[in-house]
Amino acid sequence: MVVLSQPTLDLNQYSLLRSTCKPTASFADIPEIDLSDPNAKFHIVKACEEFGFFKLVNHRVPIELMTKLEDESLCFFKLSESEKDKARPPHPLGYGSKNIGSNGDKGWIEYLLINANPLPIFSHDFLCAATEYVTAVKKLSCEVVELIAEGLKMERRNAISKLLNDEKADCCFRVNHYPPCPEMQGLSGRNMIGFGEHTDPQIISILRSNNSTGLQICLRDGAWVSVPPDNGALFVNVGDALQVMTNGRFKSVKHKVVVDPNRERVSMIYFGGPPLSEKITPLPELLEDGEESLYKEFTWWEYKTAAYKSKLADYRLGAFEKSPISS
Ligand SMILES: C=C1C[C@]23C[C@@]1(O)CC[C@H]2[C@@]12CC[C@H](O)[C@@](C)(C(=O)O1)[C@H]2[C@@H]3C(=O)O
Ligand SMILES: O=C(O)CCC(=O)C(=O)O
Ligand SMILES: [Fe+2]
DSSP: OOTTOOSSOOGGGSOEEEOOOOTTHHHHHSOEEETTSTTHHHHHHHHHHHTSEEEEESOOOOHHHHHHHHHHHHHHHTSOHHHHHTTOOOSSSEEEEEEETTTTEEEEEEEEEEESSSOOOSOHHHHHHHHHHHHHHHHHHHHHHHHHHHHTTOSOTTTTHHHHHSTTBOOEEEEEEEOOOGGGTTSTTEEEEEEEEEOOOSSEEEEEEOSOOOEEEEOTTSOEEEOOOOTTSEEEEEOHHHHHHTTTSSOOOOEEEEOOSSSOEEEEEEEEOOBTTOEEOOOGGGSOTTOOOSBOOEEHHHHHHHHTTSOTTSOGGGGGBOOOOOO
8 A cells, every 4th residue: 555645635735836847948958978978077067067967877877776676665665554664763764754854844755764874674675676776876976976076177086985985974875755646637737746845965866766757956047947757867966065065166956856646756866975074175176276165164964963953945055154254
């Protein structure tokens, strides 16, 4: 039984959104990076500067790993509520439904949120699939940030990847399930929010979904565009920590999920974060002569603690910005 598709649906509990997205803008605008392209590093840097987001193809994570984990995840989500409840509470890690975080955010969603370093055990098959997938995606995330370092012409190619590779790296992994919402079909021009708008707090997030629509990103001009699904591709988000490490040269991307009324969505996201004790500051080699950090000094623990006290849509970095010097 899928818990969220109950017949007595109180739509007032959820966020409804009038559709303001420009669906036709999507194909033309979202950068697609081919990892086998020798110039990938420069395209990645450009995409991170302009969008904080890109699609990655030829990424060498086998599609079989993705579909296996998708199948195992669906087996979990099909369990009875009481079975799934054994994996509660979601705070900080475990099974959750309808509530995102602990500050009142709601969505048309159920999910598994787990520590990726190391992975806990739910079921043997889920664990095997998740371990294989997370291992491959973690390796890829390191490759991507090394390309970023090269593209930014940094001498220390591993300046960012060493944080993700650290044995104390604070990485997590999430599988989201957005059941279809047929009750929404009659409400034309309205969409149900699956996951409200937010930026990811970490360094980098790598997302894979089935072929359902729903993910939207916010462009620099404030317009929302839908991301056409591609179940063989991976999508990369710049997180808040990478925004700080590049002193604002990259911007973390605002994104959200609106529910497809007819099709369930399954997404899996790897969030690569640094060790809790790590100071999050602009990388010195990226600062021009005389350029100062736009941000106060803080550790990942301090940022994460503040982030988890915030609501999804809050601009979390605001409290960590240096106040502008008044003239
Ligand atoms: C409302 C919240 C959920 C979140 C923690 C927070 O207080 C603000 C950040 C949210 C977010 C967004 C990206 C990831 O999905 C996530 C796991 C994260 O690290 O930050 C979630 C948090 C969550 O679902 O607990
Ligand atoms: O489910 C998705 O496609 C995106 C979810 C998301 O942004 C998140 O889990 O942080
Ligand atoms: Fe996200």
